[in-house]
Amino acid sequence: MKKLKKNDNGYNNFMTRKILLSLVLPIFLLVSAIVIIGSGCGGVPKDEFYIDADADGFGNSSAKPVRFSETQGEEEAYVVNNKDCDDTNANIHPNAIDIPNNGIDEDCDGGDTIDGGTDN
Ligand SMILES: [Ca+2]
Ligand SMILES: [Ca+2]
Numbered sequence: 001m002k003k004l005k006k007n008d009n010g011y012n013n014f015m016t017r018k019i020l021l022s023l024v025l026p027i028f029l030l031v032s033a034i035v036i037i038g039s040g041c042g043g044v045p046k047d048e049f050y051i052d053a054d055a056d057g058f059g060n061s062s063a064k065p066v067r068f069s070e071t072q073g074e075e076e077a078y079v080v081n082n083k084d085c086d087d088t089n090a091n092i093h094p095n096a097i098d099i100p101n102n103g104i105d106e107d108c109d110g111g112d113t114i115d116g117g118t119d120n
């Protein structure tokens with residue numbers, strides 16, 4: 001009788017464990033999935049931002065990219081591109097018109113536009 005009871009308990013424990021496992025495991029997996037998905041959605045965007053000191057809409061080409069979390073409170077000073085070859089002058093950016101022969105690369109194409117000139 002005692003032996004049988006022991007076996008019963010053992011069997012019950014096994015069943016309890018099995019039931020617990022079959023309940024706990026899916027819940028654990030579900031919670032894990034929610035945590036993983038949640039961190040993916042609510043997390044920091046992967047985009048990198050560049051400081052735009054002269055506010056012409058183009059980020060400093062020599063600036064170190066920063067994560068969105070690092071732009072705290074100054075988001076408007078950061079842009080997603082880094083195409084400004086002179087971030088101290090708002091008249092110099094890739095959309096600016098390059099004034100020929102002034103020694104300044106206004107449109108950031110890598111050099112000043114040289115007007116062949118008919119004067120010479
Ligand atoms: Ca700029
Ligand atoms: Ca600029």
Ligand SMILES: [Ca+2]
Binds near residue numbers: 100104106112113
């Ligand atoms: Ca120029």
